[in-house]
Amino acid sequence: KYWLAKAYKRLGNEDKAEDLFEEVIENDPLEYYSFLSHYELGQTLDPITKVNEIDPLKDETFDWLYSLGEFDVAKQYLDSKRREWKESKLRVASLPLYKKIGHYDAMISQVYSLSQESRRELIEENPTYAFPTPYKEEVKAAAKKFNVEPELIYAISRQESAFNQHARSWADAFGVMQIIPEKAKILGQRYQIPYRDHDDLFTPQTNVLLGASLLNELNKMFDGIFPLYVASYNASDSAVRKWYKERYSGDLIEFIEMIPYAETRKYVKLVMRNFFIYKKINSSESIEFTTNFFTSQLN
Secondary structure, three states: HHHHHHHHOOOOHHHHHHHHHHHHHOOOOOHHHHHHHHHOOOOEOOOOOOOOOOOOOHHHHHHHHHHHOOOHHHHHHHHHHHHOOOOOOHHHHHHHHHHHOOOOHHHHHHHHOOOOHHHHHHHHOHHHHHHOOHHHHHHHHHHHOOOHHHHHHHHHHHHOOOOOOOEEEOOOOOOOOEEEEHHHHHHHHHHHHOOOOOOHHHHHHHHHHHHHHHHHHHHHHHHHHHHHHHHHHHHOOOHHHHHHHHHOOOOHHHHHOOOOOHHHHHHHHHHHHHHHHHHHHOOOEEEEEOOOOOOOOOO
């Protein structure tokens, strides 16, 4: 529907295009194409100012483990109980337990195990269970030091690791923002970020500082054009420049659809969706699209 609306808009049928963009927004207001539709309509994004809290599931074993500070065992316990929580209401009620011990990747997975209708209702009423904001002090410090929006750090971290500080990928990327040790060593020396070996990448403070420094570099490299430097966080900057040269024809949104790597194409869309949702969570005023989101030219 989004692309059909774009076609009508180019043909000069503004009314039909507007109706379709509105349908996209109504269908799922927190989805990638919904945010693009807001942009096409010249609409700002409303902040999320009120959430409905969830009454937590009562579980004596979990409470006992938590009171003893046995957080790792508590995480394992929740993982083992998950198979028993077959009803949606039990899965929803378990979410505050995951949040309480910082088991964010499992919490997000639990949200997405719900039916589409239940998941949408939950995210609209309390998005912080699907889009949590952990490591607040670390993110705040890194954002300030490297002039990176905290919402982007959250958006990248959610997509890279679902905030699992012990994550390690098949490509040997580590931690919250999935940093490769070789790159960490270069960035650590360049910006005086203490770094010895890959074990340091499991520390959120170090990992987020390194990730923010990389985002700052990529932002400058791509003249602040959001889709390009986000794509380059997933793929190499040389690959993104090559794609841009060969495939960009004046519309950055079309360019995103023509990214040849399916993983990077999906990554850009999801990080952008995450970013807008975190903006809605963190903002107290209406959010406007900046000009370098979809309209800038790379020199």
